[in-house]
Amino acid sequence: MSEELLRDRENWLARWREGRIGFHQxxxxxxxxxxxxxxxxxxxxxxxxxxxxxxVDMPWLAEHGHDVFGVELASLAVEQFFAEQRLEAKVEETPKGALWRSGPIALLCGDVFALDAQDLAKCRAFFDRAAIIALPRGLRQRYAREVYAQLPRGCVGLMVTLEYPEHEKQGPPFSVREAEVRDLFESDWTVDVLVRREILAYQASWRNEGVTALHAVAYRLQRR
Ligand SMILES: C[S@@+](CC[C@H](N)C(=O)[O-])C[C@H]1O[C@@H](n2cnc3c(N)ncnc32)[C@H](O)[C@@H]1O
Structure with missing residues (x-):
């Protein structure tokens, strides 16, 4: 495993241990x-x-008729998810980590970079919020090439990014501009912007940190 991935994983586990999870809604x-x-x-x-x-996007997707396959590194997050949603889960040990299941929701406690095409074969759709933008630039490239590249042809989904002047704030979340999304995905995916929205007015903490512009962008991606 690369130094960069090891360091990044450690940072996330520490955040969960210390309750620094401001990204959670x-x-x-x-x-x-x-x-x-x-x-x-x-x-x-x-x-x-x-x-x-x-x-809670996972139960929302389940309520809309989908099965969900979530992947999360931190066991604390997985445990809290099932406890807070009051869902009884069955836990099965797999080579990729503990797979927690309850009804239509399956949550694998493991590393997303360890997934292969077989693990993702059933996923005809995806939802990426605070995910690609949680990764530093070098890992974003690996994420596109090693994770998204394993999704089946025809797979379609929604990816939400943030854009802000990079020098004004240290990520995560990182600013991931449209040019980068296109560069990472356009060779294999059709990329369409569904919404581009100025959201700084609603983000007092970002303004207080000195950020002068902030957009959320929602993309529809479909694998060719
Ligand atoms: C910014 S949070 C977003 C969580 C969720 N998408 C949300 O909207 O609340 C990023 C999450 O990715 C997890 N994570 C980081 N690196 C990972 C990896 N390599 N494999 C699986 N999960 C990872 C972290 O533990 C953290 O919970």
Whole structure:
């Protein structure tokens, strides 16, 4: 495993241990609710949720008829997810980590970079919130080439990024501009911007840190 990935994994585990999880939201992501229908994910399809945390987007997707396959490194996050959602889970040890299952939701406690095409074969859809933008630039390249490249042809999904002047704030979350998304994905995926929204007005903490512009961008990606 590379130094960069090891360091990044350690940082995330420390964040969960220390409760530094400001990224977590108690309500479903507004851009998921707004855009999911336009993504056109096949009815009943399994949605891959990389870097899932304890996101309530997973139950939202399940309520909308999907099976969910989330992948999350931190066991604390996985335990908290099932406890907070009051879901009884069955846990099965797999070569990629402990797989927690409850009804339509399966959450693998493991490293997203360890997944292969077989692990993702059933995922005809994905939802990426606070995931690609959680990774530093070098890992974003690996994420596109080693994780997204394993998703099946025809797979469709929603990716939400943030854009801000990079020198004004240290990530994560990192600023991932449209040019980078296109550079990473356009060779294999059709990339469409669904929404580009100025959100600084609603983000007092970002303004207080001196950030002068902040956009959320929602992309529809479809694998060719
Ligand atoms: C910014 S959080 C976002 C969580 C979730 N998507 C949400 O919207 O609340 C990123 C998550 O990715 C997890 N993570 C980081 N690196 C990972 C890896 N290599 N494999 C799986 N999960 C990882 C972290 O533990 C953290 O919970």
């Amino acid at each position: 108690d309500t479903p992501s507004p851009l998921l609710v707004e855009c999911w229908e336009r993504v056109g994910a096949p009815e009943g399809s399994t949605v891959f949720v990389p870097l899932a945390g304890k996101s």
